Amino acid sequence: MWIRCGKSLWHLEALRQSSKSPCLFSLFSPYSDTPHRKSKLAPLQERKMIDRFRLNAKGGDGGHGCSSFRRSRQVRRGRPDGGSGGRGGDVILECSPTVWDFSGLQHHITANRGGPGSSKNMIGTRGEDKVVYVPVGTVIHLIKGEIPSIVKNHSSTDLDPWEIPGTLVDGISESNQASTYNDPNMAAEVESLLHTGCSSDQNGGTLEILPCRKQTTQGASTNALPQLSPRNHTSKVCKKEEMEETEQMQYNVAELTEQGQRVIVAQGGEGGSGNVCTSRVPNKLKSIMPGVDKDKTIDVEVSDDDQYPRSEGLPGSESILELELKSIADVSFVGMPNAGKSTLLGAISRAKPSVGHYAFTTLRPNLGNLNFDDLSITVADVPGLIKGAHENRGLGHAFLRHIERTKVLAYVLDLASALDGRKGIPPWEQLKDLILELEYHQEGLSGRPSLIVANKVDENGAEEVYRELKRRVPGVPIFPVCAVLEEGIAELKTGLKGLVNGEISCRLSIDEMLLD
């Protein structure tokens, strides 16, 4: 059978046998009458969370200053009127509750460069900032570059009129900062002459830039040190370089914990001065300005361009950062795989996490909100922990860091795991393993206010196991629940509220538990 396709004539049998045109063949295939379609992306809950990310940020370069002289019919050799170049854009990290993890980020981000200055004293445009949205709970570790600066937003009405963003004294650009001069006396003189203004944000407000908390490797406790998850590198050289970088890493240089919080991770370069600026600066200062040739400026017998030089924009700063996500929740559900944590989160909140009768259904922490009249509590369902999780068994230690920030721990135990000949471990043993895993990850982590959720109380024989659990684990409230049927949920909610409020304070101690 022959088929006409546009101007060509195709033989059906030849098409079927041809492996080069599978899409075309699928149109005529007897096995499938649906055309080939791209499969949908897996839902968020089923995708693996990217909670560590290497970011290379570069601020935009400053625009070059302009060399120009005023010309008109009356004035043939006018004054210099070349404007300064614009400042390069910054790379800014902003905390956003709508971002879950780092999966939407690019590894290399460069902000836009500033526009060049032009004649008639026109200053170049400021390079556009690159704003990268990161999840709430992002911790920044610095591998290379400057410590990020926190940006505080002020409305322009709060400002003194003299602080209006972008204000320059005597037309001298910000690039001529005193700090760039070698001679300290001269630097002081220049500092008194030059005023470094605040930079303005796009909303007309002013950005006050504060240095972030600095904490070096030596300063951090060894337990708190995050460990890099293994990556697939082909070359050994790359691995070695990365190891060296990791050793030099400055941990926790900044944290983004509130919506709208911003840090500048790479500053834009200052714009170069136009020749209008050098015409207003005394000759002795011109000789030490960056980008201006020392020998040319003082000579009397020089051309206009040499007498009133312009300078080039400075390059933007560069930094390499390791971003790490530590979820922030009031309560964390900690339990073995299949204990029913996700089902429980669905029962106490409106969250809809994936539930499955197999281990490790949960691949990322799920968050749910528990709303009371006077309080709202965030609850995190953390992927299941197994014995040896701190040594990277199961889903590994990657998720233990999400527990670090929670106020209250709710240990979810499966009452039915060892019933009816099942090969699971009894709930008190589950509890012991969970406590040990938390302690191996960070000493004292299990000592937070805690309660126990004894789940699957609906199963045959679970009541006896619950009574045995109560006998063996004294000192903390134990809530028997059936997450599937939503039984015991109201009491659990009240218990969680009391612990978060601080009305109740109970802590688990492995020494007080009766173990075999």
Ligand SMILES: Nc1nc2c(ncn2[C@@H]2O[C@H](COP(=O)(O)OP(=O)(O)OP(=O)(O)O)[C@@H](O)[C@H]2O)c(=O)[nH]1
């Ligand atoms: N009988 C009974 N089964 C339950 C109960 N709660 C949860 N299950 C079942 O236990 C299985 C595991 O539930 P999940 O909520 O996925 O458990 P999980 O702890 O989130 O598991 P991971 O994602 O592996 O950490 C599912 O088949 C649930 O239907 C309960 O109260 N009673």
